[in-house]
Amino acid sequence: MTEKRVALIAERNKDLELLAEEAQLLERFTVPYDLQRISAHLAPERMHAYALGAQAEGIEVIIAAAQGAAHLAGAIASLTTLPVIGVPLESSLSGLDSLFSTVQMPAGIPVATMAIGRTGVRNACLFAVQILALHDCRLHEKIVRYRRKIEEEVIKKGEELRKRDYTV
Numbered sequence: 001m002t003e004k005r006v007a008l009i010a011e012r013n014k015d016l017e018l019l020a021e022e023a024q025l026l027e028r029f030t031v032p033y034d035l036q037r038i039s040a041h042l043a044p045e046r047m048h049a050y051a052l053g054a055q056a057e058g059i060e061v062i063i064a065a066a067q068g069a070a071h072l073a074g075a076i077a078s079l080t081t082l083p084v085i086g087v088p089l090e091s092s093l094s095g096l097d098s099l100f101s102t103v104q105m106p107a108g109i110p111v112a113t114m115a116i117g118r119t120g121v122r123n124a125c126l127f128a129v130q131i132l133a134l135h136d137c138r139l140h141e142k143i144v145r146y147r148r149k150i151e152e153e154v155i156k157k158g159e160e161l162r163k164r165d166y167t168v
Contacts, residue, residue: 003058004034006128009050010065011039011072015089019065022121029129029142034059040066040075047072051079061128065121067091070101073111083131086111087120 008023010016016037026033034057038047054062062080064073065087073086088098095116103113112127114120126143133139 004032005060006033007059007062009036009038025125040072051076063124067098070098077111084111085124086113088116
């Protein structure tokens with residue numbers, strides 16, 4: 001069995017689908033992951049057991065995405081010393097309620113918080129890779145190449161727009 005390094009956790013099926021789509025980025029970096037549906041409110045014992053056992057299962061970083069009250073990331077962070085990345089998801093208040101719930105953790109229980117929605121999930125995956133790359137030269141080189149490619153794409157697009165007389 002391949003050891004998982006990153007856990008991607010969501011409370012709802014729809015949100016789990018979003019995590020699965022964005023997990024392709026982890027696959028691009030060949031980072032094995034575990035995708036789970038866990039609820040801090042509807043299945044707290046399962047969340048508790050998962051958070052306490054994650055490190056023993058090889059998990060090094062946890063990404064938790066939730067909407068509304070969004071206590072998933074904070075609840076998990078309170079049970080483990082692993083880095084937890086919270087991703088607030090859109091809800092009835094455009095995700096602001098999720099953002100506030102995720103970002104306002106008490107001193108002593110940190111949760112790295114990303115942007116609301118898909119961009120936040122993507123950045124959470126990249127941030128997880130960067131954390132892992134601190135002690136993995138192979139991943140470090142891949143993230144450097146990825147960043148160079150992004151830069152090259154931006155420069156190329158700017159040049160294309162200048163050729164069309166667009167202001168960049």
